[in-house]
Amino acid sequence: MTELPPSEVSKQLLGDMIRIRVMEERCAELYQQTKIRGFLHLAIGEEAIATGVMHRLEPEDAVLATYREHGHALLKGVSAKAIMAEMFGMAEGCSGGRGGSMHLFDAGTRFYGGNAIVGGHLPVAAGLGLAEKLSGRHRATVCFFGEGAMAEGEFHETMNLAALWDIPTLFCCENNLYAMGTSLETSESETNLSVKAAGYGIPAWTVDGMDVAAVYDSAGRALTTVRSGAPVFIELRTYRYRAHSMFDPELYREKEEIERWKIQDPIMTFTRRLTEAGLVDDDAVEHMWERARQEMEEAIAFADAGTLEPIEDLGRHVYRRELA
Amino acid sequence: MTTITYRDALHDAHREALRTDERVFIMGEDVADYGGTYAVTKGLFEEFGRHRVRNTPLSESGFVGLGIGAALGGMRPIVEVMTVNFSLLAMDQIVNTAATFLHMSGGQLNVPVVIRMATGAGRQLAAQHSHSLEAWYAHVPGLRVVAPGTINDARWMLAAALEDPDPVIMFEHATLYGTKGELDDAGPVDLDTAKVMRPGTDLTIIGWSGTLAKALDAAAQLDDRGVSAEVIDLRSLRPIDDATIIESVARTNRAIVVDEGWRSVGLSAELAARITEQCFYHLDAPVGRVCAEEVPIPYPSHLEQAALPQVDQVVDAALAVTGS
Numbered sequence: 244m245t246e247l248p249p250s251e252v253s254k255q256l257l258g259d260m261i262r263i264r265v266m267e268e269r270c271a272e273l274y275q276q277t278k279i280r281g282f283l284h285l286a287i288g289e290e291a292i293a294t295g296v297m298h299r300l301e302p303e304d305a306v307l308a309t310y311r312e313h314g315h316a317l318l319k320g321v322s323a324k325a326i327m328a329e330m331f332g333m334a335e336g337c338s339g340g341r342g343g344s345m346h347l348f349d350a351g352t353r354f355y356g357g358n359a360i361v362g363g364h365l366p367v368a369a370g371l372g373l374a375e376k377l378s379g380r381h382r383a384t385v386c387f388f389g390e391g392a393m394a395e396g397e398f399h400e401t402m403n404l405a406a407l408w409d410i411p412t413l414f415c416c417e418n419n420l421y422a423m424g425t426s427l428e429t430s431e432s433e434t435n436l437s438v439k440a441a442g443y444g445i446p447a448w449t450v451d452g453m454d455v456a457a458v459y460d461s462a463g464r465a466l467t468t469v470r471s472g473a474p475v476f477i478e479l480r481t482y483r484y485r486a487h488s489m490f491d492p493e494l495y496r497e498k499e500e501i502e503r504w505k506i507q508d509p510i511m512t513f514t515r516r517l518t519e520a521g522l523v524d525d526d527a528v529e530h531m532w533e534r535a536r537q538e539m540e541e542a543i544a545f546a547d548a549g550t551l552e553p554i555e556d557l558g559r560h561v562y563r564r565e566l567a
Numbered sequence: 568m569t570t571i572t573y574r575d576a577l578h579d580a581h582r583e584a585l586r587t588d589e590r591v592f593i594m595g596e597d598v599a600d601y602g603g604t605y606a607v608t609k610g611l612f613e614e615f616g617r618h619r620v621r622n623t624p625l626s627e628s629g630f631v632g633l634g635i636g637a638a639l640g641g642m643r644p645i646v647e648v649m650t651v652n653f654s655l656l657a658m659d660q661i662v663n664t665a666a667t668f669l670h671m672s673g674g675q676l677n678v679p680v681v682i683r684m685a686t687g688a689g690r691q692l693a694a695q696h697s698h699s700l701e702a703w704y705a706h707v708p709g710l711r712v713v714a715p716g717t718i719n720d721a722r723w724m725l726a727a728a729l730e731d732p733d734p735v736i737m738f739e740h741a742t743l744y745g746t747k748g749e750l751d752d753a754g755p756v757d758l759d760t761a762k763v764m765r766p767g768t769d770l771t772i773i774g775w776s777g778t779l780a781k782a783l784d785a786a787a788q789l790d791d792r793g794v795s796a797e798v799i800d801l802r803s804l805r806p807i808d809d810a811t812i813i814e815s816v817a818r819t820n821r822a823i824v825v826d827e828g829w830r831s832v833g834l835s836a837e838l839a840a841r842i843t844e845q846c847f848y849h850l851d852a853p854v855g856r857v858c859a860e861e862v863p864i865p866y867p868s869h870l871e872q873a874a875l876p877q878v879d880q881v882v883d884a885a886l887a888v889t890g891s
């Protein structure tokens with residue numbers, strides 16, 4: 244088992260996984276209440292990945308993620324208020340309400356979405372890495388994507404270019420075993436995903452994505468390489484407990500499979516570990532949950548009090564230099 | 568005034584861009600050692616180095632996406648795609664990423680990338696190398712689409728495109744590269760306006776890129792037959808400069824559009840609709856259109872030429888609308 248990170252970090256990792264969990268469980272309820280609309284993709288069960296990686300980043304590092312990105316945005320530093328307001332479609336949202344759940348953006352924290360074309364943000368991430376290299380800076384770029392993206396041409400084009408040009412970008416494959424209802428075995432000729440990336444000459448390995456300590460450790464090592472000027476690929480094995488989106492009747496898997504994965508729940512197992520190590524007690528853990536609930540209730544109140552962008556402004560944000 | 572080819576005018580524009588702005592770099596297939604498919608970038612890698620004139624593998628989606636990412640990262644990339652036919656492999660990046668980021672991010676993230684590509688038929692390259700798909704891009708809010716049709720625009724449009732904060736798609740008709748003409752040293756041009764190339768009183772002929780010379784030839788022939796044609800170079804395919812067109816047609820009361828794209832659902836249809844909407848009561852005849860025939864461009868010269876708009880067709884169309 245991976246060694247525990249220093250006690251303060253360990254406690255923050257637990258606290259942040261809890262924040263994501265609470266936020267997303269509230270999102271599911273808010274969806275039922277029709278406060279959130281459109282597609283909503285929850286990462287419940289996958290919190291260790293965003294948490295472990297994000298704790299290794301500096302504020303000036305850039306992050307790109309998929310439409311399953313609420314936790315990534317939160318831990319990159321976008322406020323829960325701005326995220327919630329975005330999901331409510333309010334002008335106070337982090338994307339001004341124009342994006343919604345799938346398109347959280349925040350230039351200030353260098354959070355580049357919220358991208359919903361599977362595989363489409365991989366070349367963009369490499370381009371941000373290339374810009375660092377060409378301008379002699381050393382900020383890291385991190386790109387999260389699902390294993391479904393690895394069957395797309397854009398994955399392969401990006402791996403080749405990143406390796407060929409020594410682009411300092413970290414590629415994190417969140418392998419939750421299903422692309423909507425398509426299982427890994429039915430979509431990939433090689434199911435050992437790090438082997439695919441390694442084929443391009445990129446340092447690549449597989450990590451238990453349910454173990455936040457392991458993710459934190461791997462991300463640290465990976466980012467050391469990235470900051471020295473090279474790409475790294477890590478596959479993080481995980482599982483989503485919820486449906487793909489709120490429209491998914493989940494015909495493709497058995498309930499027992501979900502229950503089996505819940506035994507390794509990242510929050511439950513890490514809580515147990517920290518308790519056994521004497522770093523937290525029940526009160527401290529309950530306090531983390533309570534604080535997260537409070538943060539999210541405040542965020543929801545903020546979003547509820549948000550304003551809708553006037554319809555007269557519909558044509559904004561199409562061009563930075565407005566058309567004549 | 569100097570006489571120069573369209574190709575050299577573009578070359579000089581690229582050289583100047585690399586010299587004056589260190590954020591600028593060029594990226595594309597065979598832009599370095601080969602000298603560029605149409606020799607536009609010839610010699611530039613020797614002068615500026617391989618890090619600024621970057622040969623890419625055959626990965627249209629990958630390197631166009633890298634260009635977009637690098638633009639987000641503060642660079643000013645010029646991405647060369649060999650031809651519009653191959654750009655379809657990068658259409659995801661152009662349409663789903665470059666054109667949407669500013670909007671999805673609520674105005675936070677603009678994408679100052681310039682994407683150049685050759686277009687058009689006339690060299691017996693058959694159906695996968697000859698199409699004019701400019702309209703596909705001109706359809707998309709968030710993109711600027713320009714088509715330098717003159718030596719002057721070949722020399723000066725690039726600087727304006729690089730200045731622009733939004734993605735600019737630049738189309739170069741492949742038969743223009745070898746054409747020669749006078750270059751005036753007027754310096755930077757705008758990206759938004761159409762230009763009256765030849766004043767006239769009896770009808771307005773609108774062409775651009777590969778059809779501009781045909782429109783001008785037709786106007787010269789019409790002159791001999793006592794018909795005074797005004798010729799407009801559209802220049803900007805998005806936005807379309809309604810003001811210049813409508814001002815002209817309101818005077819001449821007749822209009823013809825000459826488009827190397829197909830007639831159905833294309834730019835000629837768009838222009839005819841705008842003219843009809845905006846100066847219906849000035850029109851003395853329906854708007855005429857001379858377009859490519861609705862076939863994939865064939866290989867044999869006689870069939871290829873039969874598929875493309877020709878000068879005599881423009882003359883006939885002009886005589887028809889003027890009732891001469």
Ligand SMILES: Cc1ncc(C[n+]2csc(CCOP(=O)(O)OP(=O)(O)O)c2C)c(N)n1
Pocket residue numbers: 309311359360361362388389390391392417419421422423487
């Ligand atoms: C190019 C493209 N094709 C199809 C879709 C529809 N779609 C959205 S998510 C998804 C599954 C993606 O699975 P994966 O990459 O494993 O990520 P996960 O949703 O499991 O996090 C599909 C097919 C899309 N958004 N983009």
